[in-house]
Amino acid sequence: MALLSVLARTLPRAPRAGARLVRLSSTERAPPKLALYTSALCVEHDAGMGHPESPERLTSLLALARGEWATKFGEELELREPNVDVTDEQLLRVHTERHVSRMRAAFATAGSKQATLSLDADTRVCPSSGAASLRASGLTVAAVDAVLADGARTKRAFVMARPPGHHAEPDTAMGFCLFNSIMVGVAHAQAAHGLRKVALLDFDVHHGNGGQAMCTEHADRFFASSHQSPCYPGSGNRLGTSGVAGQVLNVPLKPGAGSEQFRTAWADTILPAMAAFAPEMVFVSAGFDAHEFDPLASLFLHEDDYEWVTKKIAETAGGAPIVSYLEGGYEIGALGRSVRAHVKGMIEA
Ligand SMILES: [Zn+2]
Structure with a gap:
């Protein structure tokens, strides 16, 4: 009897009279909420044994994306693996010619010698780094093109690639970063799609010095970062705004800070400032x-802080x-659980 009553509560009810049934045919499925751009090429970049920015970061995430996340999120999450590489024209919107030619020379040398080159104490180029980094930035451009396409119904994309990019400055590779992929995306949205005001938000624990350097002279690029201070790379230590129009905002957090300080920084300072700027597109x-x-x-964040901040960013956007x-x-x-929380936030917000 108890089981039957449970079943009765869970069985689908017949539609009420007058209720409108919306059926989607197989050719007009609901669009995915989130497009996840990735590539096996980005696994191949290898800075060497024991380096924290390891290929395993991405192999473990790809296994989750194809396994548990696919089961959990179903058709709301779509993996896309286009074979697209960034062009020099796209890189040169944010990097100097000297940087692009130096990186191409480093890729060629590493390839011909089958050797790993050190660009600084912790930034290296291996024989596969050229293919990985050109694809990583190319995926970012493809993601921008997709969400800005005429009639696009999927408005959110996550580029799950490596190497990371936010420390790469106009003329410098540093901090594991070769090209600043997210800023290549920002500049592409403005140059190729005609967007005027865009925002870049950075919740990595390290200050996004590269993003800041590429936004500070552009009044139409809002940049905000929360990060530990003091910490690598040593910039962004002062709370407050800078940039040509006061559109660069740093919120340093002391070592030992946790969820409360992080959420306060975003809810009280960063997100209201972004809302006031009113960007046409948001990059993270x-x-x-x-x-x-x-x-x-x-810092002492938990994975649910990443779901929280992602949803707040999406709501504010x-x-x-x-x-x-x-x-x-x-x-x-922790990376797997945290990225899952970000993906969940992008889908549910
Ligand atoms: Zn970092």
Whole structure:
């Protein structure tokens, strides 16, 4: 009897008289809420044994995307693996000719010698780094094109690629980053799609010095970062605004800070400032190394903080398209749970 009453409660009810049934034929399925751009090429970039920015970061995420996330999110999440590489024209919107030619020379040298080159103490180029980084930035451009296409019904994309990019400055590779992929996307949205005002938000535990450098002279690019201070790369230590129009905002967090300080920074400072700027599109440098288990820094976020901040960003963006890019996150288990929380937030918000 008890079981039957449970069944009765869970069985679908017949539609009420007058209720309108909307049926989707197989050719007009609901669009995915989130497009996830990735490539096996991005696994191949390898900075060497013991380097925290490891191929395993992406192999573990790809296994989750094809397994547990596919089961959980179904058709709301669509994996896309287009064979698209960034062009020099697209890179040169944010990088100098000198940087692009130096990187292409480094890729060629690493390839011909089958060797790994050190660009600085922790940034390296291996024989597969050229293919990986040109694809990573190319995927970001493809994601921007997709969410801005005429009639696009999927307005959110996450680029799950490597190497990360947010430390790469106009003329410099640094901090594991070769090209600043998310900024290549920002500049593409403005140059190729005619968007005027865009925002880049960065919740990686490290200051997004590259994004800031590429936004600071552009009044139409809002940039905001929360990050640990003091910490690598040593910039963004002062709370407040800078940039040509006061459109660059840094909110440093002290080592040991956790969910409360992080959520206060975003709810009280960063998101109201972005709302006032009213961007037509929102970009996110999505790094997950502020997690309490991450070995590279000393903030104490939990994975549910990433779902929270993602949903808040999406709510503040209104209907504006969102493209996010995987930056840091170095504890493999915590990274998987945190990226899942970001994906969930992008789908549900
Ligand atoms: Zn980081």
